[in-house]
Amino acid sequence: MVVLDPAHGGTDTGARGENGAVEKDIVLQFARAMRAELVREGYRVVLTRDDDSNPSYDDRAAMANSYRDAIFINLHVSSTGTLGTARVYFYQFWTPLPPPAAAVSSNADKSTPPPIALTSTPGPTSLIPWDQAQRPYVDMSHRLADQLQAQLATVFMGSPGISVGVAERGLRSVTAPAISIEISSVAAPNVASLSSMAAPLGVAVGKGLQSFRSANSAGPK
């Protein structure tokens, strides 16, 4: 299952350009075009919003988290950056792991509850905080981001060759491989030039997902 997440919506317009481009509308166009392309390729696709609503970060993540083997793709249009390029981001954590449970139990105050295990392979009963739900999937998200970025770089000249780790809020609570794609930018000469990126974006993402799926047998379909 591919969960496409057009960012913003409702009163949250996102970036706005002098040409009339509004991020929330452009990303919805992108998401619909990508859905058509991915469905054509045989993927099951769902959008976190298919209208001018603005689900919360948690609601968007919860939608992705309710599917098995989902892939979460968050879509943005930037205010800045080289026109006509696309960047792919994955969530970057830098939190030191809590000390091992044994060490904690011997040293810690007895009134302190034991720490939650934050390993890359969650155990059958382990719980992790909602705000760190992406943690076990960071490696997979990174690989997915690199696959998609490589494809986007061939379609949108000037785009970087590899993805970037950044603390993008929309990805933090997703319990699946999750990435953000940001297209530059609302400063394009006109809205049509931005809209014209939707079709090639869908094709490139389709190819990137195929590469990711080939490399990781547990990819979505």
Next chain:
Amino acid sequence: MARKWKVVIGILVVAVVIGLVSFRDLWQRIQRLSQSQTVEEQARREVLAPPITTPTDVMVNAKLFWSAGQDTLAPVDTPLPLSADPVQRSKQVLHALIASPPSAEQRTLPADVEILGFYILPDGTAVADFSDALASETPSGILSEQQTIESIVQTLENNVPTLHRLKILIHGQEVDTLAGHLDLTGFFDLTPPAQNSDSSGSGISGTTSPNAAASAAGTAASNSSVTPASASPSAPASAPSSATPAPATPGASPASPQTVLPPRRLYLPLRPPSPLRSNKNHCSFHSGSLTRNLI
């Protein structure tokens, strides 16, 4: 030469002279207009947030990180009187970062941003409280928000070595994001990258190393996330507060090659780790099937 031609040539000469004089005047007016914008902005800032001076101020070459393109920051050596007190010193460099970019294109923080407060906790955690303008006037987008935060973080990292991490507040409140994208709920690591060691084992080394390697190799990944030691010097650029005075150099000068935006190191809040904190805030994992059930 006929008298008629002499008159024509004379008129032409006069016209050229008038044109030159007018052009010079026009050029000077353009210059004055561009300067007056800066002066007006500076005057407003001086009223709102006058420069901070303390008795322990020593002139040093501070390394301030301003924009050097749409996705890069460059450190600029800027002579500044900096305090020995880390709180005042932090305010001083942030104030300069907001008030004194070498040009409008290099600005990374909106001109109207004010520093409402700056505190340092005993564990070296810095808390910077900015006015609403930081959130409302920073261009919305992952790239632009990352550049703004990097500018703040790297400037503090390189000029106030006693700080360990940074929490950013907007008007005294914790906010979800800066302008809709960048997560501000955590703490930003202020330890220079070369001193960091990844012990998380949760993919961080995997995220950093390839990019750093790509950068070091000078590959085409110039726009991507890297934390090369050369890009973010491990040693503080300016002397610590107790340092001897550095010679004051008039004006600011570029300090080193451009710095590609590194991935920001985010500390998430280590809240009380009780699995019973809130049903809504937790999810359970069944590793065999990767089934995810909200509980």
